[in-house]
Amino acid sequence: MASSRVLYVHSDDYVRTCDSMARLPHRASMVHLLIKAYGLLKFMRVIAPRMASHDDLAAFHSDAYLSHFELVSREGEDADLPESQQYGLGYDCPVMEGVFEYAAAVAGATLTAAEGLRNGVCDVALNWAGGWHHAKKDEASGFCYVNDVVLGILKLREQFQRVLYIDFDLHHGDGVEDAFSFTPKVVTLSFHKFSPGFFPGTGDIAEVGLGRGRFYSINVPLSDGIADEKYVDICHSVLQAVNTTFLPEAVVCQFGADTLAGDPMCSFNLTPKGLGQCLQIVLGWQKPTLLLGGGGYHLANTARCWTYLTALVLDQVLASEIPEHQFFPEYGPDYVLEVTPGCRSDTNNPAHLDQVLAEIRAVVRAEIWNLAMVRAIARH
Ligand SMILES: O=C(/C=C/c1ccccc1NC(=O)c1ccccc1Oc1ccccc1)NO
Ligand SMILES: [Zn+2]
Secondary structure, eight states, X not given: OOGGGEEEEOOHHHHHHHHTOTTSTTHHHHHHHHHHHTTOGGGSEEEOOOOOOHHHHHTTSXXXXXXXXXXXXXXXXXXXXXXXXXXXXXXXXXXXXXXXXXXXXXXXHHHHHHHHXXXXXXXXXXXXXXXXXXXXXXXXBTTBSSOXXXXXXXXXXXXXXXXXXXXXSSSOOHHHHXXXXXXXXXXXXXXXXXXXTOTTOOOOTTOOOOGGGTTSEEEEEEOTTOBHHHHHHHHHXXXXXXXXXXXXXXXXXXXXXXXBTTOTXXXXXXXXXXXXXXXXXHHTTOOOEEEEOOOOOSHHHHHHHHHHHHHHHTTOOOOSBOOOSTTGGGGTTTOBSOOOOOOOOOOOOHHHHHHHHHHHHHHHHHHHHHHHHHHHHHHO
8 A cells, every 4th residue: 555545544542542441451552652652653644633523423323322312421430320221321332531522533533534544635544543343323331332334334435425334343233233224325244253152143134224224234154263364264255255246445444462372351262363364355446445443352462452453554573572562561471463372272163154155145145136236227
C-alpha cells in the first residue's frame, strides 16, 4: 500500500481517554506505543480524531438511549436508575464516570477514519480503539456502549453503494448485523465462536438476514480450538465468494484479537500471522478499507497483533525483537513479536466445517440469484 494513502487516527488525548476504560487498562497506549516503537508512524498520515456529536450518534442510536446514557455517565457509578437496565447499562456495561465521553471519542475516531475514506483522502484508515460491535440502537451490550462500527458504515454509505462488513472478532457481530439485516446495501459477514451459552448467543449459520436483506447477512459459526490454517482456509473460501457476488465498493473489518492463542477468553488458537493472511486477502481487492479493533484481553498479544497488521498494510517487515519502549516489560518472557499457538485440540471436525462451507455457499449462491434478479430488474 502506498504509505501516504494510509490514515492512522490518533492523538495523545484520545489514547488517554481510551486507556481510562478500566477493564482494558493501558491497552490503547500499548497498541499505539508499539506501533510507534517499530517506527511505523512515519509511513502513515496521522490525524487527530474529532468527538462524535449527539447528531452523529443519533444516526444510529435512539434519542432516549443517548440522553439516558449521557445522564448516567455524568452521575457515574451511583447512577442505578431503574430504567438503566432496559438500556443495558450496568452489569456487562458498567457506568463509569465519563463513559459517554469515552464512547463519543471512539465513535468520533471511527467517523474520522470513515470520512477519510469517503472523501478519497486515503485508501486504508485505521482506528484500533474502535470496533465495539455489540451495541444496539437503544441498548448497551457486551461492554459496547455506542456502535462505532455501524456509524462508520453509515458514513461510508454516503459515498459507496455497497459496503461489506467483515467481523473477525471471537464474538458474533450482532449489533452490526441487526443494524443492517433488512438492507441489501450492506453485507455483514461474521466469523465467530458459536456454542451453547457463549455470548451473545446469536450468529448461527441459519441467520441470513430478513426481508430485502435476506442472504445479505452471513454467519460462519465455529467451535473452540481452531488454528490458523483451517481458519484462513474458511475465510479465503467465504471472502472470495462474497467479494465476487456482492462486488463491494468499500470494506470495513473488525479485527477483535480475542481469537488469539493466550487470550483469557481461551477459545480459538489463532496467531497474528493467520489474521494477517485474512487481511491480505481483503487488501488484495484494492478497495477503500476501514480497519477497527474490538475484543482482545491479552493486552500484549493484542498490541502485537494490531502492530503486525498495521505493518502488513504498510508493506513493512518487522523485526522479531520487541523494540525498547515504555511497555517493553509487558512482552516477557520472550520479548518477541510472534504469538505461539497453544496446544489445545481443534474441536472443529472437518465434516462440520465442510457442512458449514456448503451451507454458506448455498446462501451466497442464493445471493447471486438475488443480485442477478436485482440487476435484471434494474436494466428495465
Ligand atoms: O469481546 C467481546 C465481548 C465481551 C463481553 C461479553 C459479554 C459481557 C462482557 C464482555 N466483556 C468483558 O467482560 C470485558 C470487556 C473488557 C475487558 C475485559 C472484559 O472481561 C473479560 C473477562 C474475562 C476474560 C475476557 C474479558 N466482544 O467482541
Ligand atoms: Zn470479542
